[in-house]
Amino acid sequence: DAKTTQPPSMDCAEGRAANLPCNHSTISGNEYVYWYRQIHSQGPQYIIHGLKNNETNEMASLIITEDRKSSTLILPHATLRDTAVYYCIVSGHSGTYKYIFGTGTRLKVLA
Amino acid sequence: DAGVTQSPTHLIKTRGQQVTLRCSPKSGHDTVSWYQQALGQGPQFIFQYYEEEERQRGNFPDRFSGHQFPNYSSELNVNALLLGDSALYLCASSSWTGSEAFFGQGTRLTVV
Numbered sequence: 001d002a003k004t005t006q007p008p009s010m011d012c013a014e015g016r017a018a019n020l021p022c023n024h025s026t027i028s029g030n031e032y033v034y035w036y037r038q039i040h041s042q043g044p045q046y047i048i049h050g051l052k053n054n055e056t057n058e059m060a061s062l063i064i065t066e067d068r069k070s071s072t073l074i075l076p077h078a079t080l081r082d083t084a085v086y087y088c089i090v091s092g093h094s095g096t097y098k099y100i101f102g103t104g105t106r107l108k109v110l111a
Numbered sequence: 112d113a114g115v116t117q118s119p120t121h122l123i124k125t126r127g128q129q130v131t132l133r134c135s136p137k138s139g140h141d142t143v144s145w146y147q148q149a150l151g152q153g154p155q156f157i158f159q160y161y162e163e164e165e166r167q168r169g170n171f172p173d174r175f176s177g178h179q180f181p182n183y184s185s186e187l188n189v190n191a192l193l194l195g196d197s198a199l200y201l202c203a204s205s206s207w208t209g210s211e212a213f214f215g216q217g218t219r220l221t222v223v
Binding site for chain 2: 034036041043044049094095099100102104
């Protein structure tokens, strides 16, 4: 079973920030939070990952709560091309770990 | 950097046949994992290869087998195809010592 819980769907107005929540209350100390997105049956695209500190890259920001039981992916200025299914995954960082996907959040960016 | 490449992109097979899917990992990666994604669902882990050995396996029958070559590329074989094997098959590559995984665009398998 997936170790994460996400809302099934969300809408966001184009140009506004999209905030996608994820609960991972059973996360272990050595597990990272990863975010991927999948656009219409293409392969999942890596977005960002973090352990306990907030992270930012050219695509998004990742905010992890202090107790690490939840996180939020922030797309600062959503565009129509950000419409996709977003997956939050909890996993170790070395090769001995595998990804367990849940059903993700279907984000629809509205014009 | 070509990223993770998979071939073929689409495939149609008849029930009972066998199929082989191929994956070339991202440059610098030595670990390959395979996933099956049925329509409307998240990807499901099939197995993982490192140093030409299967290291982990998900809940898939023995009809699903794989191989990794010395150049780190990998194959997924499925024997005795069932209609339920119709899915998008995804390959992901990573570094065994630690990295995020990068996925290919997948192979869409249709079993008729």
